[in-house]
Amino acid sequence: MLDMQNVTKTFGSFTALDNLTMTVPQGTVYGLVGPNGAGKSTAIRLLTGVYRPDSGRITLEGLPVYENPVIKQRICCIPDEIFYFPSASLEEMRRFYKGIYPRFDDQLFERLYDVFQLPKKSQIRRFSKGMQKQAAFHLSICTRPDVLVLDEPVDGLDPVMRRQVWSLILSDVAQRGTTVLISSHNLRELEDICDHVGIMDHGKMLLQRSLADMQGNTHKLQLVGEVPEGLEVLHQSDSGRLKTLIVRGSVDRISTAVSAVKPAYFDILPLSLEEIFIYELGGVNYEVKNIVL
Amino acid sequence: MKLRTSYFNRTVFKKNFLRFAPVWSLYTVFLLLIFSVLMDTEPARVGNDLADLMGAMAWLNLLYGGLCANVLFGDLFNPRMCNALHALPMRREDWFLTHIATGMLFSFVPNLLGTAVLFVMLDKYYYLALLWLAIMTLQYLFFFGIGTLSVMCGGSRLAMAAVYFIINFISLLVYVLADQFYEPLLYGIRIDSPAYEFFCPTLQAAQEYVNFYYDKILGGVFQGLYWDSWYYLFAIAALGVIALVGAVLLYRRRRLECAGDFLALRPLEPVFLIIFTLGVSVALYAFTQLFGLSGSYPFMVIGIVAGFFAGKMLLERTVKVFRLKTFIGFIIFTVVLIGSLVLTKLDPLGITWYVPETDEIEFMRFYRDNDNYIYNDPVDENRAVYQLESVQQIDRFRQIHSKLQADRDHTDGEICQVEVMYQLKNGSTVMRYYNADVHSAVFEDLQSYFSTPEYIFCTDDADTYIQSIRHIELDLSYNFYHLDNSGNIISLENPEDIQALMQAILKDCQAGIMAQDYTFHPNEDIHLWVFFDAAAPQKYGNIGIIETGRSYRDLTVFSGCENTLAFVESYLQSHGFVS
Numbered sequence: 055m056l057d058m059q060n061v062t063k064t065f066g067s068f069t070a071l072d073n074l075t076m077t078v079p080q081g082t083v084y085g086l087v088g089p090n091g092a093g094k095s096t097a098i099r100l101l102t103g104v105y106r107p108d109s110g111r112i113t114l115e116g117l118p119v120y121e122n123p124v125i126k127q128r129i130c131c132i133p134d135e136i137f138y139f140p141s142a143s144l145e146e147m148r149r150f151y152k153g154i155y156p157r158f159d160d161q162l163f164e165r166l167y168d169v170f171q172l173p174k175k176s177q178i179r180r181f182s183k184g185m186q187k188q189a190a191f192h193l194s195i196c197t198r199p200d201v202l203v204l205d206e207p208v209d210g211l212d213p214v215m216r217r218q219v220w221s222l223i224l225s226d227v228a229q230r231g232t233t234v235l236i237s238s239h240n241l242r243e244l245e246d247i248c249d250h251v252g253i254m255d256h257g258k259m260l261l262q263r264s265l266a267d268m269q270g271n272t273h274k275l276q277l278v279g280e281v282p283e284g285l286e287v288l289h290q291s292d293s294g295r296l297k298t299l300i301v302r303g304s305v306d307r308i309s310t311a312v313s314a315v316k317p318a319y320f321d322i323l324p325l326s327l328e329e330i331f332i333y334e335l336g337g338v339n340y341e342v343k344n345i346v347l
Numbered sequence: 348m349k350l351r352t353s354y355f356n357r358t359v360f361k362k363n364f365l366r367f368a369p370v371w372s373l374y375t376v377f378l379l380l381i382f383s384v385l386m387d388t389e390p391a392r393v394g395n396d397l398a399d400l401m402g403a404m405a406w407l408n409l410l411y412g413g414l415c416a417n418v419l420f421g422d423l424f425n426p427r428m429c430n431a432l433h434a435l436p437m438r439r440e441d442w443f444l445t446h447i448a449t450g451m452l453f454s455f456v457p458n459l460l461g462t463a464v465l466f467v468m469l470d471k472y473y474y475l476a477l478l479w480l481a482i483m484t485l486q487y488l489f490f491f492g493i494g495t496l497s498v499m500c501g502g503s504r505l506a507m508a509a510v511y512f513i514i515n516f517i518s519l520l521v522y523v524l525a526d527q528f529y530e531p532l533l534y535g536i537r538i539d540s541p542a543y544e545f546f547c548p549t550l551q552a553a554q555e556y557v558n559f560y561y562d563k564i565l566g567g568v569f570q571g572l573y574w575d576s577w578y579y580l581f582a583i584a585a586l587g588v589i590a591l592v593g594a595v596l597l598y599r600r601r602r603l604e605c606a607g608d609f610l611a612l613r614p615l616e617p618v619f620l621i622i623f624t625l626g627v628s629v630a631l632y633a634f635t636q637l638f639g640l641s642g643s644y645p646f647m648v649i650g651i652v653a654g655f656f657a658g659k660m661l662l663e664r665t666v667k668v669f670r671l672k673t674f675i676g677f678i679i680f681t682v683v684l685i686g687s688l689v690l691t692k693l694d695p696l697g698i699t700w701y702v703p704e705t706d707e708i709e710f711m712r713f714y715r716d717n718d719n720y721i722y723n724d725p726v727d728e729n730r731a732v733y734q735l736e737s738v739q740q741i742d743r744f745r746q747i748h749s750k751l752q753a754d755r756d757h758t759d760g761e762i763c764q765v766e767v768m769y770q771l772k773n774g775s776t777v778m779r780y781y782n783a784d785v786h787s788a789v790f791e792d793l794q795s796y797f798s799t800p801e802y803i804f805c806t807d808d809a810d811t812y813i814q815s816i817r818h819i820e821l822d823l824s825y826n827f828y829h830l831d832n833s834g835n836i837i838s839l840e841n842p843e844d845i846q847a848l849m850q851a852i853l854k855d856c857q858a859g860i861m862a863q864d865y866t867f868h869p870n871e872d873i874h875l876w877v878f879f880d881a882a883a884p885q886k887y888g889n890i891g892i893i894e895t896g897r898s899y900r901d902l903t904v905f906s907g908c909e910n911t912l913a914f915v916e917s918y919l920q921s922h923g924f925v926s
Contacts, residue, residue, distance in 0.1 A: 103433070103434065104433045104434050104603055105603060105604060121438050123438055126435070126436035129436075136427075137425070137427040137431045150362055153356070153359075154356070154358055154437065
């Protein structure tokens, strides 16, 4: 379990993470979502031991991550902005990673050439952005990590390669129980692969739970009639007599409350992750209207 | 699972060597090129040239040490690279020590190769090659250590370079600052350059280490070590190690998010801003001096304005620094600086009025320091020296000293420059430098000193000197209006004539009109040159005296020296030189 307890991180007078608590259960695929500037990348740098927290604890299976090579060799990270040694080829990077990560799997590396089909000897910096991303996956997966941390992992990859990469990751999760933390803005994609989700804003964790719980706890309610009291309404819009509400709570609870006021019509619909994201953040002054000029 | 604790990573080490091969290769090639220039069939000549080169290599090591630190730790300045590398399972100590090991080898391996080449070239003087290796390694250790410390202070390559050169040349900056801006306000006080040179490691490291002199005529070799240079070298090498320890401590505390900032340590920002601002002032002043412009204070003001805001722009990495907060900082800085200048001028501690007490003084000397001085004194190149040791003499001169301090408004025009040195009984030395107005009363007091036989003959025992004179030549060629302008030189070898002339000279000395300086004789013509050949030992004698037991002095006799001229005239008449 990758755990972050009450972590605060400041950059000068700016507080990037404010008492953040996040728990990534072992063997899960955890989606970390949040608006730009929410602190996702900072959280990832702290989780991978790059930054030192001002306060709080970051542990993997109870052991601190920061400046702990034993733990860090079990974590591999593909950052948003990948950086290789200038003029390094994939083969040179393999040798480097092999010297750094004791569990580096040479055989897997050879096999993955068939998947990614990247040139061995060319300089990586001459690769396209998508190819550089593939090279990062190629290298990272071969380190045989227990925790794979990915920041916007499939940006720049074509749809086929996206599917290929997700497939690789999920098969690794299935075979080795790898824990995967993904930070992404592509919520539709996350919805397909994540089993846990955390929503961050302004350096804080607004919400974190399993996707099933999250989707079972927030619903879209359409009704014609009076809105019952006692519902936790995140958002409401009216179209003629038809009212559409985003309501927090289980289907049973909502259904009971609505039935009590006897509306002319009502229906309870599941929400997508993207809708949950939008409406949850709407409650903390990050509504869609704010970003539409 | 527990990892073996090792602070060295072979993969990173190899990567460093490959990645920065152009740097150390270039250095190696440069070394070999230097050695090829030294190549000679005579090994002693190679040794001779190599000994000269050892100190000069400090300048190359200054650049190379800084460059190696910059490239090896340069990933800390690039946010993406910095984050990527520090996400790898390595401690910062691992990175640090691996880079340090690589960095040291960047110098050691090429120099080891160079040493092997020198072994062949130097033949029986092979030990010079080992000295070369030791000097290069110790010099490099210092510069690389300071370079690494500078990396840990900087957040960008430019800042690292700035910090590196500030550390290496801060004493030069302080010296120029004090010399140009504060010294003119401290009447009588001069800031000596040796102090700043001592604290400038590059200048000190560039001194000679080995005295290996090949005499082509004698065919011999003179050799030895300059121990002072070696002690300094060991000291700065130790300082290099301390800098490395400081660097690793800073690295452990480093906030990696500072990559790309100008400085990594926020507390250094005001320090940098002050040094940078003063540095720009000094640089601007020096630059304008190149074009013959004068007036240090206007350029200081311009330098402060330019330096402060340029420094602020560097620190904040934006040109938008013209804010109220910045202006407040600028005003505080300017007020403190101008306040310090005003305080210096007002001299509340009375430094410029200080005269040591008589009982504190072991002895004192004073000098004339002026181009108007007539002859080249063999004692101290271009100037004569006068030493006072008795309490009465010292006490009397202290009064003159006080007058010199009081008469401080004369900086140009007809002035006489005087240096005063007190050697105190506690071992310290007090030096003062004054300009005396030639029309003032204190000038007359000085003139009596500068007319004493001790002073004009540069001796501490005038009687012995005068007694030992064997031969005097009178040069009549110079505008001696009583005589035919024949250009003859007349010799006096008769001891009686010699002593008679000397008595006449002594009378003029006592009259205080024999000072050997045009400043003391503004309206007088030169009438005679007198050359002395004496055998007296000289306290401040030159090497010639030691070797031959003889010394030569010349004396210019001005038209006011009535006694001397009267003797010469009577001598010439009695010996039939003139009608």
